[in-house]
Amino acid sequence: MTPQQELAGLLKALGEYNRLSLVYQLCDCKSPQNAMCLCECCSVDASVTSRHLKILADEGIVHVEKKGRERIYELNRTEVANKLRKLADEIEGVVPA
């Protein structure tokens, strides 16, 4: 898996509307949230939200922690932000790609 493939995976994960909505929802949360809470932001079945969150977790976009019967999700803020900024820099030509 090359860095470029990994980046494509990250962007692809973010590039689906419901998943991006989940990310934005987590943006606004001061504290980590469980899946049922996040479920409300996109009008889809809980199982769908579960799968979307798994994709986000697999791509390192969110961090999951088990807490009782819940899963607590937290946005990997700096990590994701830095990857996006790196791409922005490469695209703008600030840094060689």
Added chain:
Amino acid sequence: MTPQQELAGLLKALGEYNRLSLVYQLCDCKSPQNAMCLCECCSVDASVTSRHLKILADEGIVHVEKKGRERIYELNRTEVANKLRKLADEIEGVVPA
């Protein structure tokens, strides 16, 4: 089309490996390039490259100009970079989403 939907479209367009390769290829180009030249970076048919470039153009990622029988592609560097940085800021919580 909400801003969030537009952003999802942008990320989706960037999140396909061959399209991201085209973008990186354009990153390295000091001058705009035609499709045949760009075609070489991903090992796909010319028609496929044509379609990918159209998607990138529709999303405002690249700018196209007709020049004779060629189409000259140029990366919308600052525009795309700024959108990515805005998302990065929102994710990091620097700016309210």
Added chain:
DNA sequence: GACATATTTGCACAATTAAACAAATATGTG
């Protein structure tokens, strides 16, 4: 006009994907 080159478009196909629903699993509570 004949021909070469660049690009797009129509079509078919295989693979992926998002979604819903039901059933299964896991965990907490009475």
Added chain:
DNA sequence: CACATATTTGTTTAATTGTGCAAATATGTC
């Protein structure tokens, strides 16, 4: 143990998507 809640997993379906190939279009050159 019985039951409620949270989440995941299996299955199916419909839609989208990436690809290749052939044909069409557009433009330049002889």
